[in-house]
Amino acid sequence: DGGITQSPKYLFRKEGQNVTLSCEQNLNHDAMYWYRQDPGQGLRLIYYSQIVNDFQKGDIAEGYSVSREKKESFPLTVTSAQKNPTAFYLCASSPRGAANQPQHFGDGTRLSIL
Amino acid sequence: AQTVTQSQPEMSVQEAETVTLSCTYDTSENNYYLFWYKQPPSRQMILVIRQEAYKQQNATENRFSVNFQKAAKSFSLKISDSQLGDTAMYFCAFTRLGGSQGNLIFGKGTKLSVKP
Numbered sequence: 001d002g003g004i005t006q007s008p009k010y011l012f013r014k015e016g017q018n019v020t021l022s023c024e025q026n027l028n029h030d031a032m033y034w035y036r037q038d039p040g041q042g043l044r045l046i047y048y049s050q051i052v053n054d055f056q057k058g059d060i061a062e063g064y065s066v067s068r069e070k071k072e073s074f075p076l077t078v079t080s081a082q083k084n085p086t087a088f089y090l091c092a093s094s095p096r097g098a099a100n101q102p103q104h105f106g107d108g109t110r111l112s113i114l
Numbered sequence: 115a116q117t118v119t120q121s122q123p124e125m126s127v128q129e130a131e132t133v134t135l136s137c138t139y140d141t142s143e144n145n146y147y148l149f150w151y152k153q154p155p156s157r158q159m160i161l162v163i164r165q166e167a168y169k170q171q172n173a174t175e176n177r178f179s180v181n182f183q184k185a186a187k188s189f190s191l192k193i194s195d196s197q198l199g200d201t202a203m204y205f206c207a208f209t210r211l212g213g214s215q216g217n218l219i220f221g222k223g224t225k226l227s228v229k230p
Contacts, residue, residue: 033217042118042205042220043159058217090159092218102149103218105159 002027006091006106012114013078013085021076021109023091030096032074033103036060037088046089049074050096078111086112116141118208120221127196128229134181135191135224137206143167146210148182148189149218154202162204165189196228 004025013019025032031050035043045058049068063082068074074093078085088110092103117140127133139148150162165173165182172180177197181190193200206221 035220040123040222042120042222043218044220045217048217088157092159102151102161102164103159108157 004091004093004104004106006089006109008109009107011109011111013111014114016080018077018079019111021078021089021091021111023074023076023106024072025074025091025093025104025106026072027093027104028071029093029104030071031094032068033092033094034058034064034066034074034076035090035092037090037108043090046076116143116208116210116219118206118219118221120204120206120224122224123222124225124227126227126229127193129196129198131196132192132194133196133226135193135204135206135226137189137191137221139187139189139206139208141187141208141210143210146208148180149207149209150178150180150189150191151205151207151220152200152202153205153223154199159205163191193226198228198230200226201228202226 007022033048034046037043044060046064047066049055055066055068065077090108091106094103119138146167148165152160152162163173163175163178177194179192203223205223207218209218
């Protein structure tokens with residue numbers, strides 16, 4: 001079955017450490033997205049990529065970095081510059097240029113600070 | 115900038131009854147899409163229903179229907195014959211056509227509890 005796989009499900013970060021969240025999709029979607037979800041807040045867009053080797057900042061990109069070397073993969077790195085990284089992170093994908101296609105979501109990664 | 119507002123942080127409904135969740139949005143765009151997503155305790159986001167702004171007819175998916183009022187920028191979700199499995203966070207979302215197409219803007223969500 002096609003879908004989006006996020007790993008790990010739970011992740012702990014030490015102070016000053018960079019950590020990378022994995023997102024892989026086999027839906028053949030061009031576009032991929034990273035969202036952050038905090039309690040009492042809606043999902044907020046961190047980064048998105050409409051095509052391989054290209055990505056754009058979302059609303060809260062500071063302290064995060066991404067790469068898009070393959071169509072199937074869109075890893076998110078939470079850097080030490082992100083001072084409040086504790087949150088639930090959701091990856092999504094969609095066909096490019098198709099606003100009428102809803103985004104498909106992974107099961108998420110919960111990141112906590114040690 | 116587009117914004118999405120859900121004014122009801124929490125709601126509850128008795129099983130088999132009907133409940134309506136509110137959503138308003140602000141945009142200067144004329145062509146856009148609106149969505150309702152469900153996030154159960156498992157945390158996976160699931161599409162419930164979508165509405166194209168250029169369609170006047172309200173979208174319906176089984177027990178779920180919307181009341182889309184374009185002039186009022188209102189997009190409410192009605193759940194009929196509520197079931198225990200409907201217990202979840204519900205998010206209203208907006209995306210516009212063109213530009214950064216496909217980027218969803220979410221409201222803060224409404225936590226719905228269905229009581230037996």
